[in-house]
Amino acid sequence: MHKIHYVDLILALLLSTSLHAQRTLSADVEVKSVxxxxxxxxxxxxxxxxxxxxxxxxxxxxxxxxxxxxYGEGFIYIPSSNEVYTDRSxxxxxxxxxxxxxxxxxxxxxxLAKMGxxxxxxxxxxxGYLKKTFTSRNPSKNKAPIVxxxxxxxxxxxxxxxxxxxxxxxxQYLSKYQPLGKISFPARSTEIIYxxxxxxxxxxxxxxxIKVDAADRLAEFEIPSNAKPISITxxxxx
Amino acid sequence: MRKFIILxxxxxxxxxxxxxxxxxxxxxxxxxxxxxxxxxxxxxASQAPVSAAVSNKSEAAVLILNFFLGxxxxxxxxxxxxxxxxxxxxxxxxxxxxxxxxVDFIVEIVDLVEGKGLSNYYGCTKFIMxx
Numbered sequence: 001m002h003k004i005h006y007v008d009l010i011l012a013l014l015l016s017t018s019l020h021a022q023r024t025l026s027a028d029v030e031v032k033s034v035x036x037x038x039x040x041x042x043x044x045x046x047x048x049x050x051x052x053x054x055x056x057x058x059x060x061x062x063x064x065x066x067x068x069x070x071y072g073e074g075f076i077y078i079p080s081s082n083e084v085y086t087d088r089s090x091x092x093x094x095x096x097x098x099x100x101x102x103x104x105x106x107x108x109x110x111x112l113a114k115m116g117x118x119x120x121x122x123x124x125x126x127x128g129y130l131k132k133t134f135t136s137r138n139p140s141k142n143k144a145p146i147v148x149x150x151x152x153x154x155x156x157x158x159x160x161x162x163x164x165x166x167x168x169x170x171x172q173y174l175s176k177y178q179p180l181g182k183i184s185f186p187a188r189s190t191e192i193i194y195x196x197x198x199x200x201x202x203x204x205x206x207x208x209x210i211k212v213d214a215a216d217r218l219a220e221f222e223i224p225s226n227a228k229p230i231s232i233t234x235x236x237x238x
Numbered sequence: 239m240r241k242f243i244i245l246x247x248x249x250x251x252x253x254x255x256x257x258x259x260x261x262x263x264x265x266x267x268x269x270x271x272x273x274x275x276x277x278x279x280x281x282x283a284s285q286a287p288v289s290a291a292v293s294n295k296s297e298a299a300v301l302i303l304n305f306f307l308g309x310x311x312x313x314x315x316x317x318x319x320x321x322x323x324x325x326x327x328x329x330x331x332x333x334x335x336x337x338x339x340x341v342d343f344i345v346e347i348v349d350l351v352e353g354k355g356l357s358n359y360y361g362c363t364k365f366i367m368x369x
Contacts, residue, residue: 032272035340039275064302076302083299091307129261150261158261173263190263195337204268230299230316 023050025103025185026216027207034202035195047218050103054094055221065221070095070114076230077223084227098174102185107156109134110149117147128152144169155184169194180212297356301346308339317356320363342367 026047033040045057052070057063068074074092076085094100101111109119109132117134124130130151136143144161151157159172170193174186187210191203304313311319311327327338345368346356359367 034271034275037275038344039272039277041277064298066306074306076306078298078302080298085299085303087307087312089307089310091310152261173261175263175265188265190265190268195335201340202268202271204272 024048024213024216024219025099025180025210026214026218027099027210029056030206030208032204034204035200045218046099047216047221048094048097048099048103049219052094052100052104054097054100055218057218057221065223066092067221067223068092068094068097070100075223077227082224082227083230084223085230098186098189102183105183107154110147110156110159112147112149115143129157155186178210180210183212185210297346297350300356301343301350304339304343304346308342309336311339313339313342314362314367317359318361319367323363323365326365338366 024047026045029042029044029046031042031044033042043059046054048054054066054068056066056068058065063079065077065079066074067077070093072088072090072093072095074087076087077083095111095114101107104111106114109117112134113119115136116138117136119132120135121133122131132149132151134147134149136145136147145164146162146166148158148160148162149156150159155174155177157174159174160168161170162168170191172192173190174188175190176187177184178187185207187207189203189205191205193201193203195201300313300316303316307313309327311324314323314327330338346359349356349358
């Protein structure tokens with residue numbers, strides 16, 4: 001009799017754990033990019049799996065989808081022409097996507113360790129801000145050699161990317177945190193990317209309608225197996 | 239002249255001074271900045287006229303590839319260009335520190351909105367395709 005109770009308890013615990021595991025994070029996203037006095041606006045629906053599969057649905061110029069994986073593979077699918085473009089250059093990666101980082105509990109290093117960074121310093125100031133400094137083991141043109149991540153109450157609020165000479169290349173501010181079950185997620189991100197000493201590109205991202213484990217068709221989206229690959233042949237027009 | 243102005247506006251655009259010691263951004267200031275800026279006719283915005291302007295699937299693909307993979311010049315190869323173009327974009331740090339793909343993107347949108355299409359850039363082997 002006691003054995004049966006133990007089995008029931010274990011099963012209940014396992015079931016409870018699986019039911020409460022947060023597997024997807026979805027949101028409507030508005031991105032405004034300001035440069036040179038002009039602003040461009042992008043609207044998309046995004047759904048991120050805990051394993052890093054990030055599906056985005058855009059609506060203009062025509063409906064299209066992008067699927068990105070944390071290991072650096074990505075697809076762009078255009079339903080109207082049933083075409084798919086595959087990228088394995090590493091440029092399309094969900095590894096540094098905020099939704100993936102927060103869903104996978106990667107905020108302690110903001111996913112930097114997986115990208116080849118190591119923790120090289122930390123300090124806490126009088127206002128309670130904890131600053132961690134990460135340095136890339138393999139500097140490349142696509143990665144800032146030094147990244148500072150600043151935390152307040154264990155939540156990342158500021159990232160600063162610097163070059164080897166300590167010149168600031170870009171900043172990112174995370175704010176308007178929303179509690180979502182076991183995680184908190186910033187509903188607002190502001191990035192400033194310095195394109196030269198005097199000029200910059202400002203990217204404001206606002207997440208709305210943020211849901212955890214919501215029944216979302218986007219989460220199940222698959223590129224049709226009969227999609228035609230977009231071929232890019234150097235020197236020839238498609 | 240129009241393209242020259244676009245280039246100048248992009249390269250010598252607005253600048254925001256943020257204090258690194260202050261880890262919070264003034265959201266109201268950023269909102270005001272977004273509101274004050276002129277809405278560019280982005281192909282990725284939700285306005286219908288631009289969507290209508292992009293009627294050709296290849297033009298849509300150019301914009302999408304420019305948006306995601308512009309710093310490697312992939313959009314240029316999609317339109318047809320010299321074999322070395324990917325290297326030119328890649329080894330100039332994403333097309334002159336990433337500025338060139340942004341200007342390419344703006345010029346493509348402006349030309350589509352003006353009804354010129356992108357055919358002028360098909361097969362173009364110049365590094366800066368719009369000069």
